[in-house]
Amino acid sequence: MxxxxxxxxxxxxxxxxxxxxDLLRRRRLNVEYGLLWLLLAAGVLIVVGWKGLLFRVTFWMxxxxxxxxxxxxxxxxxxxxxxxLTVQLSTMSSRIRRLTQVVALLExxxxxxxxxxxxxxxxxxxxxx
Amino acid sequence: MADVLxxxxxxxxxxxxxxxxxEVRRLxxxxxxxxxxxxxxxxxxEVVRRLGVPCIHHPYNLGYxxxxxxxxxxxxxxxxxxxxxxxxxxxxxxxxxxALVETRRRTDADLVIxxxxxxxxxxxxxxxxxxxxxxFAWLTWAFAGLRVRDVTSGFQAISRRAVAFLAEExxxxxxxxxxxxxxxxxxxxVVEQRxxxxxxxxxxxxxxxxRVLYYPFRALMGVIIVMLRTLxxxxxxx
Numbered sequence: 001m002x003x004x005x006x007x008x009x010x011x012x013x014x015x016x017x018x019x020x021x022d023l024l025r026r027r028r029l030n031v032e033y034g035l036l037w038l039l040l041a042a043g044v045l046i047v048v049g050w051k052g053l054l055f056r057v058t059f060w061m062x063x064x065x066x067x068x069x070x071x072x073x074x075x076x077x078x079x080x081x082x083x084x085l086t087v088q089l090s091t092m093s094s095r096i097r098r099l100t101q102v103v104a105l106l107e108x109x110x111x112x113x114x115x116x117x118x119x120x121x122x123x124x125x126x127x128x129x
Numbered sequence: 130m131a132d133v134l135x136x137x138x139x140x141x142x143x144x145x146x147x148x149x150x151x152e153v154r155r156l157x158x159x160x161x162x163x164x165x166x167x168x169x170x171x172x173x174x175e176v177v178r179r180l181g182v183p184c185i186h187h188p189y190n191l192g193y194x195x196x197x198x199x200x201x202x203x204x205x206x207x208x209x210x211x212x213x214x215x216x217x218x219x220x221x222x223x224x225x226x227x228a229l230v231e232t233r234r235r236t237d238a239d240l241v242i243x244x245x246x247x248x249x250x251x252x253x254x255x256x257x258x259x260x261x262x263x264x265f266a267w268l269t270w271a272f273a274g275l276r277v278r279d280v281t282s283g284f285q286a287i288s289r290r291a292v293a294f295l296a297e298e299x300x301x302x303x304x305x306x307x308x309x310x311x312x313x314x315x316x317x318x319v320v321e322q323r324x325x326x327x328x329x330x331x332x333x334x335x336x337x338x339x340r341v342l343y344y345p346f347r348a349l350m351g352v353i354i355v356m357l358r359t360l361x362x363x364x365x366x367x
Contacts, residue, residue, distance in 0.1 A: 097191055101187075104185045105199065107185075
């Protein structure tokens with residue numbers, strides 16, 4: 001990887017980190033998700049900025065090209081993040097379903113109470129007359 | 130308040146639900162009834178309310194399991210002794226509700242399944258669906274040790290303690306075999322009783338179109354997950 005490429009990737013990682021922080025500041029992103037993206041940006045900076053580390057990891061893993069290791073790490077992150085999001089989505093679905101049921105049951109109770117109140121009011125009017 | 134609550138989940142059943150409720154009033158007058166309108170867009174809710182029957186309305190479609198679960202939560206909150214599940218499409222004969230409830234009381238079972246196949250009832254089942262039913266009946270036997278001939282029947286009577294359990298644990302989407310296996314493996318008693326089922330009055334079943342292809346995989350997955358859950362949580366609930 002040339003010095004130019006290295007600088008370019010590091011700049012992108014820094015810009016991405018700033019973009020994430022801005023989303024967090026504007027409350028467009030929750031901290032739990034923002035933290036993951038910030039960790040990714042930090043990881044890219046470390047792996048790309050510290051050239052020796054990337055070569056060492058490439059050697060340990062028996063790969064020929066550092067680019068292969070970068071691709072592998074990226075894929076691992078994407079799979080992890082997708083799994084994380086699917087879990088979050090399932091949790092949200094369960095919560096929304098539960099909330100919907102609670103709201104439906106409460107709405108029914110309110111309707112019943114209103115109907116009973118209406119009947120009581122009608123009875124009171126009739127007894128007054 | 131009656132001891133028995135009939136829960137009728139309904140999704141776009143405006144053309145059928147009126148006749149179903151009239152029949153329930155006529156043939157099972159001692160039972161309370163509640164309709165769970167599962168996000169219908171055809172005015173089912175208005176039909177039900179016009180008849181003066183309690184109707185709990187989901188603002189959007191939660192699916193059959195979600196609708197049944199709402200009904201079970203309603204029943205749990207009001208302490209009914211027995212809950213009967215009936216379809217809103219007119220397939221189930223309300224005249225058989227008392228017999229289902231009686232069997233539940235007599236046998237002290239937690240779930241009584243109104244079965245089309247305990248005796249020959251003449252109910253027509255297409256070959257592919259029959260094969261699917263046989264497969265899930267075999268799964269129920271293999272994983273719960275129970276021979277159930279009609280595991281997909283939605284005509285059921287459930288005891289109070291099973292209602293309390295299912296109000297939290299009721300499987301979603303296609304609960305058939307999953308529910309039976311879950312109940313048996315959690316220590317509840319399940320029995321079957323003959324019930325006559327008619328063709329639906331109008332409209333199409335929830336097991337139609339592409340869902341027929343999805344159903345066996347989803348249901349099988351559900352069974353596997355129930356097995357894993359009951360293996361990792363071996364303590365009996367009932």
